[in-house]
Amino acid sequence: MTPKVIGLLGSPLPEGNTARLLARAVQGTKDAGCTVELVPVTSLDFQGCQEMFFCRDHETCILDDDMQQIYPKFVDMDGLILATPVMTMGIPGTLKAFMDRFQVFFMAKYLRNQSLISPDRKEKRAGLFICISGMDIPEVFVGAKLTTRAFFDIIDCQYRDELLINGMDTIRDIATRPELLDAAYKKGFAL
Template identity: 60%
Template sequence: MSKKIIALLGSPLLDGNTARLLNEAIRGAEDAGCEVEKIAVAHLDIAPCMEIFYCKENETCRIGDDMIGIYDKFREMDGLIVATPVMTMGIPGRLKSFIDRFQVFYMAKYQRGHSFISPERRRERKMLFISIAGMNLPTVFEGAKMTVRAFGEIIDCPYWGEVLRNDMDTIQDIRTRPEVMEAAYRKGYELGRLLSGGGASG
């Protein structure tokens, strides 16, 4: 059976630079034999976390929106790709709201002490992070990476690899940097190979 990967697009632009890199990573993972479902987070019908704490005692959220079906997908997935631009030295608001709604997983793991993901499956699950930033600063990805790493710990899908490209205000079109497009494909392929038990391939 093919391993399942969820690919999150954090940019509201469905055909922008972030989406192009994500599509290359998806292509790589699919070429490695994985099944990939892409979710455009900015286009979901979801509300922000209201901190009702219903999930402190229950395995789901009280807010009945698109997140309800997504929780099951995140329990079942084998790998995750998160692709996002950096905005205000962090991640876009819609993606942050999406991540915050995983309070359901947080409560299960840290409050009730029974994570939805077994230790054995956690060891197998992996996250790939893809990000672009407009500014050419050495610290421009730090805030986004901290948030995504914390997300990976909450959902028991640890941060594994990354493809990062800053100075996009100068570059403008990621397609003029074929080496970055190739890096995204290769990382997606490597992720797929690792999840499928085939190991990394040069």
């Protein structure tokens, strides 16, 4: 069976540097024999979590929006490539709101003790985190990494690898750094 991977774009710029890095990682994943579905978060129509706790007892959310079609894809996937820029020492708000809507997975796993992912698939699900930052400071990725690790844990996807690129305000155009695009490709292939 062909492994299914989701390429999750957290950037509001569909043709920006983050999207180009994701595209290279996705190409690597495809070249390794996987099928990939791109999910640009900012193109989805969804609300933030309202903490209604309907998902405490159900495998879905009470809010009826695009997330209803997203949940089954995240159950069926074998891998995830999450690509995002850093914003205010964390991830963009729309991506964070998207992650917060995975309370459906959280409640199943931690409250009901009935993860939506079967035990035999948990260890096989792998994740790659690609993140860029304009700033070149030591702690710039800490918040984004913690949030991503928590999200991967909630959806039972192992945080396997990362590509963190700072100094993008100086680089400006990722196309001028082919070694970084090659690194994204190789990490996608390895996933």
